[in-house]
Amino acid sequence: xxxxxxxxxxxxxxxxxxxxxxxxxxxxxxxxxxxxxxxxxxxxxxxxxxxxxxxxxxxxxxxxxxxxxxxxxxxxxxxxxxxxxxxxxxxxxxxxxxxxxxxxxxxxxxxxxxxxxxxxxxxxxxxxxxxxxxxxxxxxxxxxxxxxxxxxxxxxxxxxxxxxxxxxxxxxxxxxxxxxxxxxxxxxxxxxxxxxxxxxxxxxxxxxxxxxxxxxxxxxxxxxxxxxxxxxxxxxxxxxxxxxxxxxxxxxxxxxxxxxxxxxxxxxxxxxxxxxxxxxxxxxxxxxxxxxxxxxxxxxxxxxxxxxxxxxxxxxxxxxxxxxxxxxxxxxxxxxxxxxxxxxxxxxxxxxxxxxxxxxxxxxxxxxxxxxxxxxxxxxxxxxxxxxxxxxxxxxxxxxxxxxxxxxxxxxxxxxxxxxxxxxxxxxxxxxxxxxxxxxxxxxxxxxxxxxxxxxxxxxxxxxxxxxxxxxxxxxxxxxxxxxxxxxxxxxxxxxxxxxxxxxxxxxxxxxxxxxxxxxxxxxxxxxxxxxxxxxxxxxxxxxxxxxxxxxxxxxxxxxxxxxxxxxxxxxxxxxxxxxxxxxxxxxxxxxxxxxxxxxxxxxxxxxxxxxxxxxxxxxxxxxxxxxxxxxxxxxxxxxxxxxxxxxxxxxxxxxxxxxxxx
Amino acid sequence: xxxxxxxxxxxxxxxxxxxxxxxxxxxxxxxxxxxxxxxxxxxxxxxxxxxxxxxxxxxxxxxxxxxxxxxxxxxxxxxxxxxxxxxxxxxxxxxxxxxxxxxxxxxxx
Amino acid sequence: xxxxxxxxxxxxxxxxxxxxxxxxxxxxxxxxxxxxxxxxxxxxxxxxxxxxxxxxxxxxxxxxxxxxxxxxxxxxxxxxxxxxxxxxxxxxxxxxxxxxxxxxxxxxxxxxxxxxxxxxxxxxxxxxxxxxxxxxxxxxxxxxxxxxxxxxxxxxxxxxxxxxxxxxxxx
Numbered sequence: 001x002x003x004x005x006x007x008x009x010x011x012x013x014x015x016x017x018x019x020x021x022x023x024x025x026x027x028x029x030x031x032x033x034x035x036x037x038x039x040x041x042x043x044x045x046x047x048x049x050x051x052x053x054x055x056x057x058x059x060x061x062x063x064x065x066x067x068x069x070x071x072x073x074x075x076x077x078x079x080x081x082x083x084x085x086x087x088x089x090x091x092x093x094x095x096x097x098x099x100x101x102x103x104x105x106x107x108x109x110x111x112x113x114x115x116x117x118x119x120x121x122x123x124x125x126x127x128x129x130x131x132x133x134x135x136x137x138x139x140x141x142x143x144x145x146x147x148x149x150x151x152x153x154x155x156x157x158x159x160x161x162x163x164x165x166x167x168x169x170x171x172x173x174x175x176x177x178x179x180x181x182x183x184x185x186x187x188x189x190x191x192x193x194x195x196x197x198x199x200x201x202x203x204x205x206x207x208x209x210x211x212x213x214x215x216x217x218x219x220x221x222x223x224x225x226x227x228x229x230x231x232x233x234x235x236x237x238x239x240x241x242x243x244x245x246x247x248x249x250x251x252x253x254x255x256x257x258x259x260x261x262x263x264x265x266x267x268x269x270x271x272x273x274x275x276x277x278x279x280x281x282x283x284x285x286x287x288x289x290x291x292x293x294x295x296x297x298x299x300x301x302x303x304x305x306x307x308x309x310x311x312x313x314x315x316x317x318x319x320x321x322x323x324x325x326x327x328x329x330x331x332x333x334x335x336x337x338x339x340x341x342x343x344x345x346x347x348x349x350x351x352x353x354x355x356x357x358x359x360x361x362x363x364x365x366x367x368x369x370x371x372x373x374x375x376x377x378x379x380x381x382x383x384x385x386x387x388x389x390x391x392x393x394x395x396x397x398x399x400x401x402x403x404x405x406x407x408x409x410x411x412x413x414x415x416x417x418x419x420x421x422x423x424x425x426x427x428x429x430x431x432x433x434x435x436x437x438x439x440x441x442x443x444x445x446x447x448x449x450x451x452x453x454x455x456x457x458x459x460x461x462x463x464x465x466x467x468x469x470x471x472x473x474x475x476x477x478x479x480x481x482x483x484x485x486x487x488x489x490x491x492x493x494x495x496x497x498x499x500x501x502x503x504x505x506x507x508x509x510x511x512x513x514x515x516x517x518x519x520x521x522x523x524x525x526x527x528x529x530x531x532x533x534x535x536x537x538x539x540x541x542x543x544x545x546x547x548x549x550x551x552x553x554x555x556x557x558x559x560x561x562x563x564x565x566x567x568x569x570x571x572x573x574x575x576x577x578x579x580x581x582x583x584x585x586x587x588x589x590x591x592x593x594x595x596x597x598x599x600x601x602x603x604x605x606x607x608x609x610x611x612x613x614x615x616x617x618x619x620x621x622x623x624x625x626x627x628x629x630x631x632x633x634x635x636x637x638x639x640x641x642x643x644x645x646x647x648x649x650x651x652x653x654x655x656x657x658x659x660x661x662x663x
Numbered sequence: 664x665x666x667x668x669x670x671x672x673x674x675x676x677x678x679x680x681x682x683x684x685x686x687x688x689x690x691x692x693x694x695x696x697x698x699x700x701x702x703x704x705x706x707x708x709x710x711x712x713x714x715x716x717x718x719x720x721x722x723x724x725x726x727x728x729x730x731x732x733x734x735x736x737x738x739x740x741x742x743x744x745x746x747x748x749x750x751x752x753x754x755x756x757x758x759x760x761x762x763x764x765x766x767x768x769x770x771x772x
Numbered sequence: 773x774x775x776x777x778x779x780x781x782x783x784x785x786x787x788x789x790x791x792x793x794x795x796x797x798x799x800x801x802x803x804x805x806x807x808x809x810x811x812x813x814x815x816x817x818x819x820x821x822x823x824x825x826x827x828x829x830x831x832x833x834x835x836x837x838x839x840x841x842x843x844x845x846x847x848x849x850x851x852x853x854x855x856x857x858x859x860x861x862x863x864x865x866x867x868x869x870x871x872x873x874x875x876x877x878x879x880x881x882x883x884x885x886x887x888x889x890x891x892x893x894x895x896x897x898x899x900x901x902x903x904x905x906x907x908x909x910x911x912x913x914x915x916x917x918x919x920x921x922x923x924x925x926x927x928x929x930x931x932x933x934x935x936x937x938x939x940x941x942x943x
Contacts, residue, residue, distance in 0.1 A: 639701075639764065640693055647689065647872055651879055658883055672782050674893045677819075678884055680789040684812065686877040691797030694869035699847055703809050704797055706840065710816055713832075721823045725896045728909060731825055732918055738835050739925045743932040745840050749847045750939045756851045 001049040003060050004073050006091045006149060009047045009101065012039055013142035017135050024131030033116045033126070036134035040105070040112040040141065047105040047145075051098040055523050062093070068528030070094035070215050075151050084210050090151035092215065095524045096299055096379055100148035103386045104289050106511070108141045110504035111284040114394050117500035118280050118401055133173060133278070140166035144289050148296065152212035153202045153225075153254075156297065160198065160261065163290045164191050170285060171277040183273035190270040194260020198297075201253030204246055214300065226303050244310060251304060251311035254297065262294025263345045264352060265322040269585055271345055275337040275406075279397030282337060287344045287393045288386035295351045295382055302355065302375055302526050312356050316454075319352030320461055325583070327468040331475065332569075332579045335406045336396050339476050340389070342582075343432070346469060347385050353462065354378035354447040357454035358526075372526045373453065377446030380520035384439035387515050388431035391508035395425040398501050399480060402494035408479045413486035417494045422481045424505040429477045431512040433470035433547045441544070442516030448543050449536045459539075463546055470550030478558035674722040681718070684711040698752045698762045702745060709741050781822060788815040802852055806844045813837045827906055 016039040024032045054062055054071070062071045075090030115137070119127045127133075143162035150156040165188075172184030206212050209225040256267075263271040274286045285291070298305060298315065305312050323346050330342035358374025398421045403410050415422045431438035434445065444466060452459030486494070496502055521531040557565050569576040578584065684707055691704030713734045720730025756762050789812060796808040813836045820829035913919050 643693055644868065644872065647693070647876065651872075651875055654879055654883075658879065658886070661886075671892075671894060672778060675884060675888070676782070676786070679881075680786045680793075682877055682880050682884070683790050684793040685880075686873040687793040687797045689876055690869045690873035693872055694865055695797070697802060697852075699844065699851065700797075700802060700805060703805055703844060706809060706836075707793060707796060707812065710813065710836070714816060714819060717820060717823055717825060717828065721825075722893045722896070728901065728906070728916070731828055731901065732909070732921075734828055735831060736921055736925055738831055740928065742835050742840055743929055746843060747932055747935055747939070749843050750936045753847055753850055754939050762851045 001046075001053045001057065003050055003054060003062075003071055003093055004091075005046055006050050006073055006093060006101075009043055009050060009105070010091070010142060010145045010149065012043045012046075013138045013145065016040075017138035017142055020131055020135035020138060024135055027131065029126035029130040030116075032131040032134050033112075033119070036138060037109075037112045037116065039138065040109050043141070043145075044105040044109045047101040050093070051101045054093050054098040055095075068095055068523075068525075070097075070528075072151055072215065075213075079154075085206060085212070087154045087212055088152055089155055091149045092151040093149065095528060096296065097148045099379060099383055099524050100296065101145065103383055104141065104144050104148065107284055107288040107386055107390045108137070108144075110390060110394065110508055111280040112137060114283075114397070114501050114504040115278070115280045117498045118397055119278065129173065133170075136166055136169045136173070137281075137284070140170065140285060140290070144293075147293060152214060153205065154212045156300070157195070157198060157202055160195060160257070160293060160297075163285075163293060164188060164195065164261070167191075167274070167285050167290055170281040171274045173277055173281065177276070179273075180276040183270075183276040187270040187274045190267055191260045194257050194267050196257075197253040198257020198260075201250045201255075201257060204250035204253065208246055208250075226301070245308075247304070248308050248310045251301065251308050252314055254301065255294075255311060255315055258294025258297040259318065259352075260294070261297075262291050262348045262352065263322075264294065264318050264349060265325055266585065268322065268326065268345050269582075269589055272338045272341045272582070275335075275341050279337065279393060279400055282341070283390045283393030283397065286341065287389040291344060291348055292351065292382050292386070295348060295355065295378065298352065298355050299375065299379060299526075302358075305355075306358070306526075315352055316356035316458075319349045319354075319356055320458065320465075321349075322346070323349035323353060323462065323465045324468075327465050327472060329579050329582050330472040331468065332576055334408045334580075336399065336408060336411070336476060336480065337393075337406055339472065340392055340396055343392075343469065343473065344389055346465065347381070347389065347432070350444070350447055350462070350465070351378040351381050351385070353458075354381065354450055357450050357458055372531060373446060374450035375526040376521055376524055376531050377443060377450050379524045380518075381440075381443035381447055383518070383520065383524075384431070384443045384512070384515045387508055388428045388439055388512040391424060391505065391512055392428040392432070394501070394505055394508065395421050395428060398497045398505065399494075401497055401501070408476075411480045411486070412483045413481065414494055415481040417486060418481075418496050420496045420502055421505060424509040425477060425481070427509045427512050429473040432473050433551060434466055434543055435470075435547055435551075436540075436544065437513070437516060439512050439515035441540075443520070445535070445540050445543060446521075448539050452536075452539060463543055466543055467546035467550040470547040471554050474551045474554035475558050478554060482559050484561040674718060677718050678715070681711045681714040684708075684714070696763050696765055698755075698764050698767075699749070701764065702748055702752070706741070706745065709737065713737055781818075785815050785818050785822065788812075789819070802848045803845065806841060806848060809844070810837055810841045813841065825901060827901065827903065 016036060020032050020036060027035075053060070054068075060071065062069055071093045073091040073093065075088045075092070077086050078089040079087035081087070112134075115133065119130055119133055121127065140163060143159050143166055147156055147159035147163060150159060168184050168188040171187055172180050174180045202212070205225065211225055214226045258264075260267045271286060271291065275282050277286070305315070326342045326345035326349060330339050330346060333339035333342060354374045355378045356374070358372060358378070399411060399414060399418065400406055402418060403414070405411070427438065431440040434441045436442075448459060448462055448466065451462040523530075525531045557568075581587070688704045688706075688708030688711065691707065692701055695701050695704060716730040716734045716737070718730075720727065724730070752762055755767055759767055761767065792808045792811040792815065796805050796812060799805050799808065813832060817829040817832040817837065820826075820832055909916060910918050910922055
């Protein structure tokens with residue numbers, strides 16, 4: 001399949017969005033959903049074709065001496081700032097882009113199918129706004145696909161914003177619920193704030209490298225910023241600001257943009273609230289695809305980051321801390337979707353950390369010698385995580401759909417009622433916990449190896465977080481499906497959902513089982529050259545052991561109803577509450593924004609604006625008004641009054657003239 | 664002359680009635696409320712100006728005809744103006760049922 | 773020195789102009805007001821005849837007395853109830869009018885008497901303004917010719933006719 005078919009992969013969701021958005025309202029609700037699914041199916045098939053062609057197919061310029069090259073399918077000029085600085089809109093395929101095509105289309109396809117069932121009530125009637133929902137899904141898919149195949153930073157930025165918008169629209173899908181509105185606004189504002197930094201970073205970077213492009217295109221004869229990263233850095237390295245080179249600043253800013261989208265601490269606050277959206281949306285956007293956009297961004301600029309060690313250290317610290325922080329919170333959350341959201345944050349932080357530790361040694365030559373492992377592991381984990389996290393979220397959606405609640409205490413003991421869902425959820429949990437042979441084990445193992453390579457401390461830290469991951473995931477699992485007998489409190493007993501919802505679960509569960517055997521090391525490496533890895537038995541055994549300990553602990557505490565969790569919670573009341581309240585980050589933000597910024601800065605400015613600036617203009621208006629009303633009487637409209645004035649005026653002039661002439 | 668009545672009919676003597684006519688026109692224009700009465704006052708004023716033209720022509724520039732022509736045209740234009748003004752007044756009357764200048768103020772403000 | 777006939781003529785004309793002018797603006801019946809205006813216009817026409825402008829006098833009678841006054845009478849009859857008395861004037865309004873008129877008259881009179889040099893002139897001898905001469909001037913494009921104003925007035929009258937039709941038409 002020619003690689004240029006990628007254009008169709010992107011165009012179909014766009015057309016679908018336009019079609020469903022414009023004429024969907026006029027159509028039968030179910031029909032729009034089916035149309036959306038068919039469109040997505042075509043997209044998925046094409047995307048698989050393109051990606052598989054890129055990886056395994058006949059050579060179309062992607063292989064040179066056994067090294068995969070980035071292939072720019074096409075790259076027309078879009079906006080010319082100067083002769084050299086041109087914004088282009090194009091399509092580029094490289095290993096991570098091709099991999100992301102698969103990830104996005106797979107999850108999106110599953111979610112499209114799943115939503116057919118999920119967005120209906122128990123009698124099979126489609127919900128209000130069904131067409132809108134599918135239109136937005138298509139919009140999101142388009143934006144995300146456009147993002148991953150972008151040829152330059154500016155295009156990435158544009159699609160970054162577009163995924164932000166579609167995320168905003170979908171979180172606020174239930175726009176009648178105030179919580180959804182607040183959540184959508186929160187998500188938009190936080191990511192927007194981060195994107196501001198991203199933009200600044202882009203501007204600095206492009207100012208010094210004089211290009212937005214990642215790779216130069218042979219057609220245009222231009223050079224990109226990643227063609228020769230050291231040259232790019234050398235250009236920016238000369239300028240420095242506050243002790244760091246311009247490049248370090250640029251890359252840090254870009255990372256902040258990515259951190260906003262990927263919910264890194266302290267910009268993570270929007271993600272748990274984003275769970276107000278429909279659950280399939282959470283699965284697609286806030287677990288599998290959009291939130292990894294930040295990771296993808298850093299991976300995209302990896303050759304630059306790898307040289308700029310300062311920025312890399314920041315990522316490393318932020319990632320490692322976020323992984324722990326989010327895992328700690330996930331251990332006590334009672335809302336199933338929020339717990340999964342914090343799990344997502346933690347896992348994304350894993351990927352970030354993995355990218356960051358990948359630069360250990362700092363010298364390019366060493367990266368060639370095997371230090372690109374972290375990069376590969378990160379991308380691999382991105383792939384597997386997308387699959388099993390989407391699976392977990394879709395399972396959660398099925399459970400919520402069955403019991404009409406997000407809270408753990410409304411669930412309990414569902415295993416008997418929903419065996420398929422339970423089984424799928426278990427596979428997801430095993431995968432994320434890192435139990436072989438499930439997908440998560442392989443990718444997480446690589447990450448841990450990379451972390452140990454960076455330093456033993458990093459390795460231990462990440463292993464601990466991995467253990468926590470196993471614990472909190474199985475805590476959720478046991479609380480939902482076991483713990484105690486389920487009390488049926490709705491009119492229907494909870495049961496496995498219709499096939500449209502179950503089939504995606506089964507497919508994703510199957511992928512989660514086998515995805516670990518994808519030879520990622522051969523395919524997805526930062527420079528395209530295959531990486532020779534082997535299982536590090538020490539790390540693997542330890543991590544499996546730790547995961548088992550975590551699972552065992554969860555089993556002991558949560559499998560059967562017992563007072564142990566409550567006792568522990570009571571004993572460490574402060575810690576428990578703090579974790580439950582997400583360590584008061586939201587309150588801190590509230591304090592900073594409301595008390596400090598709004599009260600302390602904005603209020604006085606607003607007061608000044610209202611009193612002085614507005615007051616001045618109000619005064620002008622007031623004076624004009626008063627005077628006008630005063631002199632309005634002069635314009636009486638009575639001709640005779642005018643004649644008086646005119647006549648006496650004429651007389652006056654005549655008299656004055658007469659005085660001069662006669663006397 | 665033989666009757667002992669000696670009087671020179673100077674320009675001044677002729678201008679005085681014209682002046683009074685104009686004064687009457689001003690008075691009427693300012694005080695009357697009926698629009699037709701106002702038009703009549705206007706005619707008075709116009710007429711006094713016509714007289715002035717004629718007089719000045721006759722007394723000061725007897726061998727020219729400017730004043731006379733001006734009067735001629737003024738009469739023509741005055742006729743046109745009056746006809747139109749009366750048409751408007753009648754139309755206003757049709758709509759407002761009144762020709763009182765103080766009551767025709769619907770378009771005010 | 774003037775002939776007695778001239779003087780009597782003068783007084784008749786002047787007095788009728790003054791008296792009827794004053795009556796025109798002081799009577800409270802609108803129809804009477806129009807009638808007095810007619811007399812004023814006749815007197816004016818007489819003045820023109822006396823000034824040796826027979827054509828002008830004829831035009832004055834034909835257009836003003838014959839045309840405009842008739843229009844006035846028609847309008848008055850159309851808009852006025854036959855026997856409703858005209859408005860009674862409010863005091864301040866009346867006095868303001870009188871003051872304005874008197875002030876104007878006084879100022880002009882002062883100016884007139886100040887220019888006694890011109891105003892003391894007697895009527896000079898003059899050729900008759902024959903119709904032929906008048907017609908030539910009116911349609912001439914030479915110096916002192918009045919063709920352009922003549923045509924302009926014709927256009928004005930046309931516009932006036934159209935305007936009158938448009939305005940007076942019942943919509």
